[in-house]
Structure formats: C-alpha cells, structure tokens
Amino acid sequence: MNSFLEFFSFADPNIRYVVFGSILLTGSSAIVGSFTFLKKKALVGDAVAHAVLPGVCLSFILYGEKNPIILILGAFLTGWVSLLLIDYISAKSKIKEDTAIGLILSVFFGIGIFMLTIIQKSGNAAQSGLDQFLFGKAASLVGTDLIAFTIIALILICTVSLLFKEFTIAAFDKEFAATLGLPIKAIELILTTLTVLAVVVGIQAVGVVLMAAMLITPAAAARFWTEKIQTMVWLAAIFGSFSGLTGAYISYIAPSMPTGPWIVIVVSTIAFISFFMAPRKGIFYRVRNQKKIKRQINDENILKALYQLGEQEKSFFEKRTVEEILQKRIFDPAKLKAGLKRLKRQGYLRNKNGHWSFTRAGRDKGQRTVKLHRLWELYLTQYLRIAPDHVHDDADTIEHILTPELEARLEKLLDYPTVDPHSSEIPYR
Amino acid sequence: MIEQAKDPVLEIHDLTVSYDRKPVLWDVDLTLPAGQLIGIVGPNGAGKSTLIKSIMGLTPNSSGYVKLFDKNLKDVRGKISYVPQKESVDWDFPASVLDVVLMGRYGKLGLFKRPRKADKDVAMDALRKVGMEAYINRQISQLSGGQQQRVFLARALAQQADLYFMDEPFAGVDAATEKAIITLLREMSARGNTVVVVHHDLQSVTQYFDWVIMLNMRLIASGPTEKVFNTELLQETYGGKLTLLSDVGELIRRERFPSREQKRKKELKQKK
Structure with a gap:
C-alpha cells in the first residue's frame, strides 16, 4: 500500500518521467493505430517498427552519442522509407503487399541488427543502452526524453483531431473520397507519417519487437465495445494509457520487471477480456x-x-x-x-x-x-x-x-x- | 451506331484505359445528353465499371480525355457524384447510417471542418428520399444489401450534384428496393439531373433508360434506347469478345509495351 501511495503521488521525478512518458507513448500510438487498424494495415506497423532500427543505429554512428532528437530523426527517416518502399513494391511489381511487408521488415531489421553489432563491438562507451531500442527502456526515461515525447504526442493528437473526418473517410471508402476532390494522397501520406512518428516514439517504451502490439491491440480491443469510431478511438487511447500506467507501476513495485513487456501484457489482457466479455461481439x-x-x-x-x-x-x-x-x-x-x-x-x-x-x-x-x-x-x-x-x-x-x-x-x-x-x-x- | 448529343454534359474523346498496361477499353468516343437516365450495358469484363471509374479520375487514362460540362473534372467535382459498387467497402466499419450519408457533404465542407447543422439537414433529407429515415442511427454492419445500396444512394443525393454515375445500384437488391430506386432516379432526371447507371439486367433496359451505352471492350452503341437497343447491336455486344482485340491487349501487357507512343503524349501536352 505504501508503495502504491508513493507511486501515485508522483513526488519522485523519476516516477513522473516514467509514468507520463509511458502514458504519452502508449496513448498517442493507440490513437494513430486505430486508423491503421481500420485500414487493415496492422502488419505495416510491425514492419515500420522493425525498420526504424537501422535509422537509430545510423544516426548514432554519424552523431556519436545518444541524443534523443537525433536518434528519433534517424528512426523516422528509415521508418518512412520502409513504408514508401512497401507501397512502391506492391504497386509497381507483381509482389503482393503481404510479401512486400515481410521483405521490408526482415531486410531492414537485419541491417539494423548488423549495424547494432558493429556499434557494440566498436568500443564506444556512449553506445551502452542502444540495444534498449530492441525491447524498450521505459523504466529509464529522463526529463529530456519526456519533452521530446510530449511534443510528438501533441503533434499526433492535434493532427488526428484536425483530420479525423478525413482519416475516417480514407479508411472507409478511399475511392469515394477521391471523387469528392479530397486530397486523398496527401491525407494518406500524413497518416503514414503519423504512424511512423508514433512508432518512433513508441519503441522507446516497448521496443522494436513489441511496438506493433501498442499500435494495433488497443484499437482491436476497443472495436469490441463500440460501433462508433469516435468512441473507439477514445477507448483505444484509454486502454493504451492504462496499460502504460500499469506497466510503469508493475516495474516500480517489482524493479526486476521490465516496463515495456508489462505494458504489452496489460494491453493484451485488456484485448483478451474484450474478446470474451464484450456485449454482442x-x-x-x-x-x-x-x-x-x-x-x-x-x-x-x-x-x-x-x-x-x-x-x-x-x-x-x-x-x-x-x-x-x-x-x-x-x-x-x-x-x-x-x-x-x-x-x-x-x-x-x-x-x-x-x-x-x-x-x-x-x-x-x-x-x-x-x-x-x-x-x-x-x-x-x-x-x-x-x-x-x-x-x-x-x-x-x-x-x-x-x-x-x-x-x-x-x-x-x-x-x-x-x-x-x-x-x-x-x-x- | 453512335449518336452524338447536342450540348452534351459529358464528352469522352478517344479514351483508352489500361490495367497493368493491358487495354480494357479501346478508343471510346461518345457524348451524353443532359437530364436523361442513361444505362451502360455489356457482358462481364466489358469495362462498364472501368468507364465510369475513368470518368471519375480513379484510373489513369492511357490516352484521350474526358470533359464534363465542357470542363475538366477537377473544375466541376462539386457537380458530379459517384456511387461505387456496394461491395467496394467493408460494411463492418464503426459508423452509423447518418455518418456515411454525411460523407457526401465532405467535398463541399472542405478540409478540417466538421459537418454543420445544415449538412445534417441535407443528409436527413437524402435519407428520407430513399426511405431510410427510420434508420439514421443504425450501425451500417446491421443493414441488409438493399439498405446498404439505399445508404450509398442517399450519400450521393447529399452531394447535391447535377451528374450522377452509379456502379450497379441494382445489384443484390430486392424487388421493392429496385422499384424504389428506379422511381427515385426517374424523379432525379425529371428535375434535370443526368444519371448514368451501370446495369446488368437486359430485360428492364427499355423500361428504365432513355439512353443506352453498349460496351464490350470497345463502344458498340450510344444513343436513345429506342434507336440502339435492338437485336443486331445486342448480338454485337454480347456475341463473345473480339479475340484478336484481347490477344493484342494481352501481348501489350506481356511485352511491357507502352500503350501509346511517348512522342505523341508530349505533343498532346504541348497542345494543351
């Protein structure tokens, strides 16, 4: 009980960083992920998550230290390129989208692991902790991380609320939206960019490997409870944030427990419960x-x-x-x-x-x-x-x-x- | 037998459309009159849907151009409405009937803006016209096929356009819905709107349409129903594909051949 009060008073700045960082990351990726889910592009999120690893390593090699902004920029770049490549391959060749996703995911992740190994063998002292991108490092978030996350989370939430109607119609009936004269290509590009941004910040909490869960699972769970898209996105955000908070708390009371995987376990449990308990579905x-x-x-x-x-x-x-x-x-x-x-x-x-x-x-x-x-x-x-x-x-x-x-x-x-x-x-x- | 219309609402000039380089529509050239109910008929794979998709700018044209109200598509989008095949969307989407019909207003609303009260009024009015006013809050996943079609029609009506293109609005609907829809389309054309409908059932053509377009990878006929809807032209439309034509198309695809010479494209651009 004592630790419960200690934790939820948020008096310790470290607790504050971890808790608010986790909530921001999980909540905002759940919001963006709702549209990825509705567009039936769940696997794309997974591919992007894996594709950001070479970007992280590359910016570290070029810059020489772990500056969060620089790492995010690098991650964003390769994540984005991977998405464009998936679209390009499935549009211009005989290869279908699922194959393209599989190709991009493994090629990018392979390069990422390769670069990570080189960095680790290089003897650069600053590299320690870079491997946390694989499984997340929510428990060691610091003040500067939090500022960067807050900014990105705000960008995500504001853009989604501004373009809610456009994202919805793009997910439901893209061709009809195009005939209305809506700039559907630009809208999709923005959504793609948001997805990459969400992944880039999200991997800092749960890591490359588990990121797809943060994008898709809250939305999939929320879909069981509602038939209204607004409610669904809100619910996804709540499920995501709740798992962020709970994951942070669990790793606080049991310090040997990793935050990221716990966040994923909590959100998966919510999805599991929804799967069984939801009314009608x-x-x-x-x-x-x-x-x-x-x-x-x-x-x-x-x-x-x-x-x-x-x-x-x-x-x-x-x-x-x-x-x-x-x-x-x-x-x-x-x-x-x-x-x-x-x-x-x-x-x-x-x-x-x-x-x-x-x-x-x-x-x-x-x-x-x-x-x-x-x-x-x-x-x-x-x-x-x-x-x-x-x-x-x-x-x-x-x-x-x-x-x-x-x-x-x-x-x-x-x-x-x-x-x-x-x-x-x-x-x- | 291709009859040209006076003061056409739509002019298609020498239009060729290809999928994966293979031409599926060859050199279609026609004009359509205003204020009529127009049917597009032809066998499966004749390119009926492709024709209206390409008019709506959804498939890139290999050559030729389309003029609507004597203008380019992007200058008159607000006056044109498109009803896709109802199978083209996932009806298990978290949206209500009203949500979908309101989408018809998004073009007029523009980016960022939420639907206003006036838009809801228009949507309600459209739902009333298709007899779905009792279902505004119904989830679209719970609709029957006929109701889905009515919702799509209401969405088109909410656009308040002058020219409508509808892809198989009678597919998979019950007899009562078909009757309700055709009555509505008649009213629309009586009010001066032009309605172009992709249609499958040859039996009802003379009863439904003022003007008929007959397609089978190429244009066979376009004109007033009583003039063109005859046995001879029907036989030409449905009497098997021109195998030579589709073989040439297949060859173009296999050889990755450009469907038009590059040089001419540049010339065309300069002309414009």
Whole structure:
C-alpha cells in the first residue's frame, strides 16, 4: 500500500518521467493505430517498427552519442522509407503487399541488427543502452526524453483531431473520397507519417519487437465495445494509457520487471477480456445467447407437444405425465424436466402431484408454435414448391424464430389458411 | 451506331484505359445528353465499371480525355457524384447510417471542418428520399444489401450534384428496393439531373433508360434506347469478345509495351 501511495503521488521525478512518458507513448500510438487498424494495415506497423532500427543505429554512428532528437530523426527517416518502399513494391511489381511487408521488415531489421553489432563491438562507451531500442527502456526515461515525447504526442493528437473526418473517410471508402476532390494522397501520406512518428516514439517504451502490439491491440480491443469510431478511438487511447500506467507501476513495485513487456501484457489482457466479455461481439455473450436459444427451442417444443396432445383429445387443460409427453415427442429427459420446471416458473404450466397441465398463457404459446409450424409448411409447399413430406424439419426450426411481424405477413400472404399441407388444422386464436 | 448529343454534359474523346498496361477499353468516343437516365450495358469484363471509374479520375487514362460540362473534372467535382459498387467497402466499419450519408457533404465542407447543422439537414433529407429515415442511427454492419445500396444512394443525393454515375445500384437488391430506386432516379432526371447507371439486367433496359451505352471492350452503341437497343447491336455486344482485340491487349501487357507512343503524349501536352 505504501508503495502504491508513493507511486501515485508522483513526488519522485523519476516516477513522473516514467509514468507520463509511458502514458504519452502508449496513448498517442493507440490513437494513430486505430486508423491503421481500420485500414487493415496492422502488419505495416510491425514492419515500420522493425525498420526504424537501422535509422537509430545510423544516426548514432554519424552523431556519436545518444541524443534523443537525433536518434528519433534517424528512426523516422528509415521508418518512412520502409513504408514508401512497401507501397512502391506492391504497386509497381507483381509482389503482393503481404510479401512486400515481410521483405521490408526482415531486410531492414537485419541491417539494423548488423549495424547494432558493429556499434557494440566498436568500443564506444556512449553506445551502452542502444540495444534498449530492441525491447524498450521505459523504466529509464529522463526529463529530456519526456519533452521530446510530449511534443510528438501533441503533434499526433492535434493532427488526428484536425483530420479525423478525413482519416475516417480514407479508411472507409478511399475511392469515394477521391471523387469528392479530397486530397486523398496527401491525407494518406500524413497518416503514414503519423504512424511512423508514433512508432518512433513508441519503441522507446516497448521496443522494436513489441511496438506493433501498442499500435494495433488497443484499437482491436476497443472495436469490441463500440460501433462508433469516435468512441473507439477514445477507448483505444484509454486502454493504451492504462496499460502504460500499469506497466510503469508493475516495474516500480517489482524493479526486476521490465516496463515495456508489462505494458504489452496489460494491453493484451485488456484485448483478451474484450474478446470474451464484450456485449454482442464477445465470446461469452455469444455462448450465452446460443444457450438461451437452445432453451427457448426446448421449452417451445414442450409446449407444442402438450398442445398436440390436447389437440388429439380435444381437451387442452388435461393433466399429463412426463411419459405422455415423451410419447408425443422425443426429449432428453433431463432437459425436459428442466424445461417443465422453467415453464412452471414462468407461468405457462401448472404441476400437481407430478402431473403437468397448461395455464391459459401456456396453451396460447403452444398454439402459436403449432400455428407457425403449419403456416411455414404451407408457405414452403406453395411458394418454394417443396414436396409436403419434405417440409417438416425446416418448419421445426423456423417456428421458433418467426417474429410477430413476420407472422402477420405470413398470414396475410397465405390469406389466413385453415389447414396445412398435411390437412392438419391451423389454429388461430 | 453512335449518336452524338447536342450540348452534351459529358464528352469522352478517344479514351483508352489500361490495367497493368493491358487495354480494357479501346478508343471510346461518345457524348451524353443532359437530364436523361442513361444505362451502360455489356457482358462481364466489358469495362462498364472501368468507364465510369475513368470518368471519375480513379484510373489513369492511357490516352484521350474526358470533359464534363465542357470542363475538366477537377473544375466541376462539386457537380458530379459517384456511387461505387456496394461491395467496394467493408460494411463492418464503426459508423452509423447518418455518418456515411454525411460523407457526401465532405467535398463541399472542405478540409478540417466538421459537418454543420445544415449538412445534417441535407443528409436527413437524402435519407428520407430513399426511405431510410427510420434508420439514421443504425450501425451500417446491421443493414441488409438493399439498405446498404439505399445508404450509398442517399450519400450521393447529399452531394447535391447535377451528374450522377452509379456502379450497379441494382445489384443484390430486392424487388421493392429496385422499384424504389428506379422511381427515385426517374424523379432525379425529371428535375434535370443526368444519371448514368451501370446495369446488368437486359430485360428492364427499355423500361428504365432513355439512353443506352453498349460496351464490350470497345463502344458498340450510344444513343436513345429506342434507336440502339435492338437485336443486331445486342448480338454485337454480347456475341463473345473480339479475340484478336484481347490477344493484342494481352501481348501489350506481356511485352511491357507502352500503350501509346511517348512522342505523341508530349505533343498532346504541348497542345494543351
């Protein structure tokens, strides 16, 4: 608890640098990354991240010391060249974009590692720490780094908010944007430049290898929660910043823990949780929804069986045993029992001494299912010309999904028929 | 059978378009009249979409030029609207129906500016015309094919243009939507707008269009429907490709041959 207070009071300037540096880096790269994600260019971010390494090394070789501004300039240059090369190769040759990305990534990264090795062997004392570009050095950020990051983060955020509408249309429908007369090439060039800038600052926190995660993962996680692009970008920024903050905190309480990888682990966890928990799109929601549908089908089938029993004996409110129901229709006994209990709880059935009978609402619901089944059978034979002995299975499914609105349309279309293709009566209320 | 229009809204002069050097449209030369509903028909791969894309400046022309309202495209963009094929975009994009229709206003808005209240009014009006006013806040990922097409049409209407190019607006829509769309297009042309539509269904051509363009890698006919839409020209359009023509095109691509001699291009530039 003590360390928690100590950390979040931000009294220690080192903590301040690390925390605000990490938040700026992760937040702003998440914002820019949202558009990379929407343009389905996730891998491009990875290629750029690897391609900045030779730039970093080159500017160190030329300048001789680790000045953050100079290193950023070098990184920016090769990152940008790599993107132009990817575009050029995929436009002008037979090589497809994915191959071009793979080529550029490995060639640039290979050159970068080669140069890094030369620098390390050169005996220049100033080189120590240059290899931190590989995995990030968020824990050792200093005041001058923070100033540089703040400026770049501000540039990124301001440009995105100014050109939000243009970036959106470029991601959704580039050709249409071009026909409107929007300078689409310039807009894309700006977005490219922002992506490179985001990568260049981001690698200082999480390193070359993990940078793609910072660009893409927050946006991918945010996409699960919203259908609004503004909300998505905000959420991505929040997810990114939160992981920056948490990563910094974890490496503070456990000093042997590296900040960068922890940032990535936190943001990946957020993405993982989104993947499972998000409403509508999450796995849990879908599984739960599937279960709900299965329950509904099961229960409606029980009511249908009871209704059909009633039809046979022309007495709908008779008490029935489980065996009688099972004779009418095959159920898994456990599911039948659960369904009967549920229907009782919902007020569709009554139970007295193990005998089940309809309530009025239950009879109506059973009747509706039977009616929909027979209407659909009739529809299939009349409009799809399907033989009457082939329509049953189809109707067994469709009867559970038809909405009252479709029901009304079906009735009208078939002109309120009285019997189905098997001459069973279609019951109306 | 190529009939020239008086006071044309569109003039295409000797246009050749190539993909990867292979010409897909050869020397198209035509003019279109104002205020009419115009259909472009032809078999698959005839270059119908290519023709309107190249008019909209989306594919580079190998030779020839296009004049709209007697001007170059970039001087009259505000008066021209383009409806791409609905499959050309990813409908699982985080946007609402209104967001997409508002994009039709971006050209008039210019850079940096956010849509204003007036732009929303225009977008709402456009949505009403296509019968989608009940869906303004619906996510585009939840639309049916016919609804997607209506949204694209509304976006075009929001541009308030004079000349519309539509790439297969009837593809993959239900009968009710098709009827609604054709009624709307008729109203537009009655108001003096020119609407050019890439169309697939030959049965409805005489019923829908005042003017027909028949394409199959080259222009076969362009003129009033009752004059050009006949068996003879249809046979010429649909009766197989000119194999010699496509073989020459293939050769140009394989040999990496320039589709026009460099010298002439320079001359043309000097003339301009």
